[in-house]
Amino acid sequence: MYTRVVRLPDAEDVSRVVARRLLDRVVALQAAQPTVHLCLTGGDAANAMYEAFAELAESSELDATRLQLWWGDERFVPATDPMRNSLQAVSRLARTISFQAAYTHMMAAQDGRKDSHESAAEYEAELGGTTFDIMLLGIGADGHVGSIFPGHPSFEPTTRSVIGVTDSPKAPSERITLTLPTLNRSDEVWFLATGEAKAEAVAATLEYDETLPAAHVHGRVVTYWFLDEAAAGQLPAQYSCPF
Numbered sequence: 001m002y003t004r005v006v007r008l009p010d011a012e013d014v015s016r017v018v019a020r021r022l023l024d025r026v027v028a029l030q031a032a033q034p035t036v037h038l039c040l041t042g043g044d045a046a047n048a049m050y051e052a053f054a055e056l057a058e059s060s061e062l063d064a065t066r067l068q069l070w071w072g073d074e075r076f077v078p079a080t081d082p083m084r085n086s087l088q089a090v091s092r093l094a095r096t097i098s099f100q101a102a103y104t105h106m107m108a109a110q111d112g113r114k115d116s117h118e119s120a121a122e123y124e125a126e127l128g129g130t131t132f133d134i135m136l137l138g139i140g141a142d143g144h145v146g147s148i149f150p151g152h153p154s155f156e157p158t159t160r161s162v163i164g165v166t167d168s169p170k171a172p173s174e175r176i177t178l179t180l181p182t183l184n185r186s187d188e189v190w191f192l193a194t195g196e197a198k199a200e201a202v203a204a205t206l207e208y209d210e211t212l213p214a215a216h217v218h219g220r221v222v223t224y225w226f227l228d229e230a231a232a233g234q235l236p237a238q239y240s241c242p243f
Contacts, residue, residue, distance in 0.1 A: 001218060005206070005225045005239045007232045011194035014045060018192060018226050019052035022134070025188075027061050029133055036133050039070040039178075041146075042085030043138035045192040050092040058096040065100055070127070072137060073146035073177035074107035076116040076164070083172065084109065107176045116164030120176045124162040127182070135186035135219070139193050140170070143201040143212030147177035155180075155213050180216050189219035193231040202227060203234035 008014050029036045040046070075083045082088070086106040093099070105126060108119035137145055147165050148154045154165050154177065161182045165175040183189070191214070193202050205214040206225070217223075232239070 003223045007227050011228050014194050014226050014228050015048035015052045018049045019056055023056050023060055030063055030066055035066050035068055037068045039072050039132045039135045040089050041072050041136045041138050045194045047088050050089050054093050054096045064097050068103040070105045071107050075172050076110050076174040076176055077172055079109035116174045116176050120162040120164040127161055132186040135189045137191050139201055139214045141197045141201055143214050145214040145217055147175040148213040150212055183217045186219050187221045189217055189223045191225045194228045196230040198231040199233040202231050
């Protein structure tokens with residue numbers, strides 16, 4: 001298990017480099033195994049990367065019929081609400097990629113019948129013992145990851161795979177999230193962070209500030225950090241590698 005920090009000039013480079021690397025990695029995994037499990041995240045950096053990924057995938061060897069998509073967390077809002085992470089991701093990726101509906105595992109939307117805790121239990125059952133080949137994650141300026149927030153009940157130890165969050169310190173207040181043990185069921189974890197607002201949290205996480213949820217997430221094989229210069233602004237020079 002090791003960590004690599006990849007520093008890139010700007011946010012556009014992060015989206016471009018990660019999209020290219022992710023596509024190449026998924027295609028390589030598909031050559032070696034029948035199905036690839038990819039867990040997606042939300043946020044501006046991820047959404048920009050999805051757009052670049054869709055463009056590259058159009059003329060690639062990607063086999064979308066052998067790609068299972070999961071989500072690390074979701075805002076528990078109505079299905080058509082543009083705040084939903086899954087809606088943001090799929091609307092970009094589906095421009096050129098035809099995913100299998102049965103392999104696109106979106107977390108439940110708010111429907112007025114079930115609350116976030118009940119919906120989390122359903123997603124936990126759907127997930128079962130699935131492990132992820134690649135886990136994509138962002139990081140909040142406060143060091144949160146998924147919808148697990150520092151100093152919040154969502155950060156408390158749990159044996160659950162998926163939990164509902166009803167009092168998120170970041171809007172919307174109701175969410176669903178994979179827990180830390182589930183995030184860590186990943187061979188590779190890829191963090192994406194851009195912008196000066198993330199710099200302090202990135203540096204603290206890489207120095208293992210245990211009060212931050214992001215510091216507790218690691219790939220079983222490798223953890224990548226893809227940063228623009230602004231997000232890497234508080235890191236010492238040794239936190240860098242060629243990619």
